[in-house]
């Protein structure tokens with residue numbers, strides 16, 4: 138990555154990112170102290186920049202990718218998403234050789250598509266990625282032809298785990314796959330609607346095959362949840378096979394290009410070879426065989442594939458926030474309200490303190506998340522490639538466990554930061570922000586799903602805290618290098634000494650120094666783990682069983698612990714990236730963003746810093762003062778930072794957030810050309826002669 142950064146010349150950067158149009162944003166752009174193009178190398182390299190540029194050029198010039206200014210009916214939305222998906226798939230932007238050369242292209246491709254349309258990106262990843270990855274991860278070589286067929290576009294895949302009555306509690310699911318040894322078949326059955334698979338992306342209209350999770354029953358014994366490749370529709374006609382009742386669950390509050398569906402099975406037989414039984418299954422006679430003796434380990438291994446989805450969602454959330462913050466910052470720089478005394482001109486709203494604190498910490502957060510997610514995605518992709526190639530080193534197992542735990546914490550951290558940030562962006566754009574044409578409302582609704590799918594956020598945090606709690610008693614013997622290859626447990630180094638200390642920093646400057654902030658977070662993470670562990674232990678010694686004790690330690694303890702652990706990791710990663718960034722001007726600004734992100738987050742945990750006795754004096758006041766000062770310092774850089782984050786205008790597609798800053802001109806154009814905006818409605822008589830259909834009581 139370092140080499141790629143150095144190799145990117147100014148000319149190359151300019152080729153991909155030409156000068157932005159001159160206009161009302163010029164003033165702020167001139168105030169910035171760094172190159173917005175070079176700053177892109179904090180998250181991209183020459184290969185990923187070129188790839189994104191190629192994808193955007195392809196879309197911008199392709200008739201299928203032209204936007205409609207008006208809302209389109211549900212069926213049309215799904216139709217266009219499918220056509221776009223196959224058009225992108227057909228281009229094969231990331232062939233296997235390219236992935237091996239630079240694994241980051243996978244995520245870069247997803248980011249480029251997301252910036253255009255999230256339904257398209259999610260649909261593509263569900264249809265091709267998740268289906269094929271599950272088969273390669275949990276299946277055996279005789280099943281790989283399904284992965285190849287989906288990649289060639291001959292069949293369409295989906296992933297069916299959730300049921301109507303059970304989602305998070307996967308062990309409670311009731312779809313059954315009963316083995317018949319005479320016919321060497323599994324009989325798939327849904328006892329009732331509550332056992333129907335539900336919410337399954339791409340199943341509503343399109344998928345021909347599903348990965349279905351069902352209880353495997355053989356010789357009268359239920360062996361728990363297993364996955365199967367289940368043919369749903371005839372790939373030539375898209376008609377469901379007899380025994381399969383399949384349909385669309387209808388309009389959602391976002392992501393309507395995706396046909397989420399339900400399916401029920403009525404004693405539907407599939408051949409035995411369709412069981413994904415790498416981690417366990419029945420032999421021909423129906424006896425159960427598994428490489429794992431402990432069924433919970435088998436279950437964990439077969440669901441381990443879901444880490445990839447979580448890693449991806451951290452990045453997806455960031456994409457939404459990234460677009461929203463660009464729109465809100467650009468608009469805040471050109472929206473002027475009220476004037477200072479004796480001033481000739483009104484003041485851009487970006488200059489107001491409250492506007493700054495609602496936007497700029499999230500701008501800093503977007504950089505923190507973008508940098509983290511880029512790295513996190515590449516860790517996961519490298520692990521997956523090694524796994525397929527059978528390449529394991531002595532740290533592979535520990536890395537896998539840590540990745541699973543870390544993804545369970547950072548998915549909520551990123552999803553929630555995006556949720557809060559996008560909402561602030563919406564409000565920061567005032568009334569115009571509520572227009573669909575502003576683009577923020579759709580981002581808000583679509584990010585919303587990230588808080589729930591691929592693991593409900595609060596429940597994911599439980600998975601993470603359970604892991605952290607299991608680590609605490611062995612903290613003194615812990616070999617961090619061996620047991621935490623990703624470094625997320627570094628906060629436990631010398632932890633008993635760390636916890637004896639109080640915060641040594643007193644001034645605003647010290648309290649917002651980026652390195653000091655990482656140290657304060659170290660204390661905070663350690664303190665939360667220690668106190669949560671003590672709470673669980675106390676509940677157990679008072680007679681609670683393990684489940685009850687953990688349940689009664691969630692709020693204010695385990696949940697906060699896991700959020701802080703995730704934030705700690707992202708902050709440290711951001712700091713390390715910023716301090717080693719080679720362009721001095723960019724580095725200075727990045728370190729300011731580290732300070733702003735860290736101080737803003739820490740301020741939210743201030744009560745804990747005082748309760749734990751770490752803050753003793755006026756530190757809290759100074760920390761708050763620091764956040765405000767940092768906001769004021771970042772404000773002149775904010776437009777250029779947004780230019781770094783922004784995709785091309787045809788992806789932004791917001792009347793408020795275009796790169797020329799001409800918000801009012803775009804608004805005027807949109808309103809004046811909106812179909813029917815200035816015509817009398819056909820139903821005008823129902824306005825004028827309302828008493829013709831409502832009997833008057835006046």
Ligand SMILES: Cc1cc2nc3c(=O)[nH]c(=O)nc-3n(C[C@H](O)[C@H](O)[C@H](O)COP(=O)(O)OP(=O)(O)OC[C@H]3O[C@@H](n4cnc5c(N)ncnc54)[C@H](O)[C@@H]3O)c2cc1C
Nearest residue numbers: 296297298299303304305336337338586590591592593595
């Ligand atoms: C847009 C979208 C797309 C989806 N796509 C797919 C797909 O392609 N395939 C698929 O299989 N599924 C899909 N899903 C389903 C999704 O994965 C589930 O909705 C998700 O896992 C949450 O499960 P649930 O709905 O059962 O929530 P529940 O588990 O019922 O949770 C409801 C509430 O109860 C709380 N709760 C539950 N248990 C506990 C506990 N022990 N302690 C404390 N609180 C608890 C939760 O925190 C939550 O607040 C999709 C969902 C959405 C919204």
